[in-house]
Amino acid sequence: MTGKPKLALYWAASCGGCEIAVLGIDERILKVAEAFDIVFWPCVLDGKVRSIEKMADKEIELCLFNGAIRTSEQEYMARLLRQKSKVLVAFGSCAHEGCIPGLGNVATREEIFQISYHDTPSTVNPEGTRPQAETEVAEGTLYLPHFYDTVKTLGQTVEVDYYLPGCPPEPERIWDALTAILTGALPPPGAVIGAQTTVCDECPRTREEKKIKEFKRTWEIIPDPEVCLLEQGIICCGIATRDGCGALCPTVGSPCIGCYGPNEGVQDFGARMMTALASVIDSDDPQEIESIISRGIPDPIGSFYRFSLAHGQLRRCALPLEADTLDATKAA
């Protein structure tokens, strides 16, 4: 025991990009290792869950938790780490708003299992085997966690002290946040540690006036590299997205996809996108408006809720009608 404050990093339903981003602070990670005793970081260290279970409540000074919650194991870990940590940070877009795993909320467990384990063309499964919560093998019983119908954000599962947005948060923002936490220069609890403005503020492209007669898919035109992408008809989420990245995607010619989540004060990212795009459609004729929208935005969920579906007011698509009668004895 070194007496240093304890640090834990954990990942739930995520991709590991947040781990890479943390290490993107380069040599400064050694400063972190100097300041903290890292007790749990399954990606990097060999800590086991049992040792966390045995800690006293709030024994961990700071826990950086990335990933969304979509299995019972992940929810269990969220609750466990909340209990054992003084400060719990929802780190990255998955924990903050669901991110790409949140897109699973267009479907149900049954639909996901059906495709993954039966329907994909390369799956050969004549017995109809599916992952089970408990499997009896010759030697004993094997367990798997329960897979939920709906992805939850960390904040929908336990109380969160701070949010650090981004998919992943850029290393400089991570360092800023760590510094803020260490020096106590923090916003009120429950807040997002981040900029208070949109990506447009840092975007190098020029903006005149946006009057859109037609939305363009990214493969339909080669845009002018100097002019605002939205002005050219390409749906760029920069207008709704919190800044922090420095408009990296528009810099290389791609529209912002919204990975930093909603700007300060915006409750529902998709609603902000809807209202912003509605403002720039250059038509007052109902039929023309409808046609511009349906042709140009064939996937509103993907375009408006790419990262924030689980966090939006509606959280998910409607369950299929048979959902009420989902058999509780079905597989995990």
Next chain:
Amino acid sequence: MSDTFEPKIVAFLCNWCSYRAADLAGTSRIKYEPNVRIIRVMCSGRVDPTFVLKAFSLGADGVMIAGCHPGECHYLEQNYKAMRRYYMLRHTLRSMGMEDDRLRLQWASAAEGVQLAAAINEMIEQVRALGPLNWSANWHENGRRLEALGRLAQEHAEAMEVPA
């Protein structure tokens, strides 16, 4: 007490036209069903899509946005904004599995108390036929979640318990 489903409709009415139409319906004793909860806004263009989504998430079975007829908006053109937002919302809500009739855009001038009452009644019947929306039930997990959570602690204790 009847068990017919009574829809809860939230209606955003603009101060200058549609709210006055509702007032007129009231003072003229024109009846419309009591299922509507009216929220007065200064303009239909004030209605952010967030309000609509929030209403549905909190239990509304239907939402109406009512404003001045095109060309008559007190603030000139903001009802056109409301119209574009309505089409955006409808497009999105459709893809999320919500029926079109649950969201309605209605124009009503201050003199059109009868017409507004009729539109409200029509919407209530349409939504009644669709049944309760109960949107938040979509994200309630079935009972296996709590059972699975409880089992995990036990599983860890069995597999990795350290003796005293």
Next chain:
Amino acid sequence: MNRISIDPITRLEGHGKIDIFLNEDGEVANAYLQVPELRGFERFCVGRQAEDMPNITDRICGVCPEAHHMASTKALDALFHVDPPPAAKKLRELFYSIFFATDHTTHFYALAGPDFVLGPDSPAMERNILGVIKKVGMDVAGKVLKMRHDGHHLIKMIGGRPVHPNWGLPGGVSRGITEEQRLEIEKLGREAVDFARFSLQLFNDIVLANKGYVDLITGGIYTHQTYNMGTVDQNNHVNFYDGMIRVVGPDGKEHAKYHPKDYADYVAERVEPWSYLKFPYLKKVGWKGFVDGVDSGVYKATPLSRLNAADGMATPLAQEEYERMYATLGGKPVHHTLATHWARLVELLYATEHWVELATDPEITSPNFRVLPTEKPDEGVGEVEAPRGTLTHHYWSDERGILTKVNLIVGTTNNNAAINMSVKKAAQGLIHKGTVVKEGLLNTIEMAFRAYDPCMACATHTLPGQMPLEVTLRTPDGEVIDSFQQHLD
């Protein structure tokens, strides 16, 4: 039956746990590596815009998003029936080579390094990057940090972001590079080649010069005679970005060579009820269980597999190292799982040499990096070699380019059966009646899966930690027969 549970496994993609069952004789009856998570990409990508897929599939993995981005972009080319201009392909391949070099560096130094530099049984407290630094000096750490920093810096410069690029389009890429950028890419590439050579020398001095390690590598508990899969160019040389998929048998003879779009004729995926991850196998050979041999459809797709499946490397320095490796290990094919670390370094060298080749190609700064598709999209397959194995994306769409169906076979998935077999064999080789279960023993079992570089590699550093660990052996009645713990204070 008694059970040892290692939960969670660490330094692995996503989550994993190992259950080892012992019979009454104290021998290992079986071992299972379960993957307890699933996200459902094959379902929720249905209904999405095709052009969103490189960005959505980036998030399958944050260590190799570039691999998914590239496979996805190539799938879009096929979906829209559009052929990117030559400059676009070169740019993509340059970007990809830089990424490959960065990723292999990360794995070797952070994951494999400590086991070899310090030894699998070395004190757990030292068996991490700081222990490595202490042993070999701060110079090494500085080089590794620089390599990773440079790599991500260039990935950001070219592809937009250091993690999760946003750059690929059907028909090309969204932006090219300027001459100024090219100069920097070339300079850093030459430094990277030096770094790769340095890494191979390090491996030579620390691992190959140590008889104990050589015995470990060539020993039986880490050896499996399976099929091997990799992508090769028209000269049958290893290529990460494009080519034909080649599968060789345990004897090294070619079993199949096919265009990636025909993958479903050769690979099938099996489901077991105890893991969320499926188990691919060779269709024409068939599934015979978790066993070795020419009659079992189990195959590997790792750096070692790629070298086994190819006839050589496409760049001179890497080719020398390729020949030296096979000469040292007794010829092709090599089935020693731990030799994968060596193969990884040979690939690192190739990636850096190829990086310089492409950075000095006269077309690389061409403004002609994109063409627009003209045909309606319908179906397409895109394939690349991810650092951990062959990666295939298969999309179907309607005429608006909205996806109707998706199939993905991801790098590490290819190796799922082999990883299970490796863990079981290592456990069987190391745990016997009367064995005192120690932490080092468990780590030596973990080395069996670590060689595959399961997708979730940590990056630059493993950090000093106390590695709290406990293992308990209990009878079916719950009575404890043995236990081991450390650093639980």
